[in-house]
Amino acid sequence: MEMLHLGKIYRLKFPGIAARVIKSPPGQAPSSFPYLVESLFLKSRWYVNAKGEPAYPDAPQMILRPGRRSTSAWAAYRKCAERLR
DSSP, X not given: OOOOOTTOEEEESSTTOEEEEEOOOTTTSOTTOOEEEEETTTTEEEEEOXXXXXXXXXXXXXXXXXXXXXXXXXXXXXXXXXHHO
């Protein structure tokens, strides 16, 4: 079983969307879903377990092994966002 890493970006099973794992507020995370995930494109946050399964049935699942294509697309997005700042 792969553990999620804070700050790492993962693809979602929702096509073309990525999300990153962020630090959850102290005492807020359910014990069986300790990771908080944030998607800037969907403008939402939700809790997931170590397998990337969401706590809520309507939240997208994560793909734990990031593909080369999604990582490079996210890097291009970040580079573009930095230029706009």
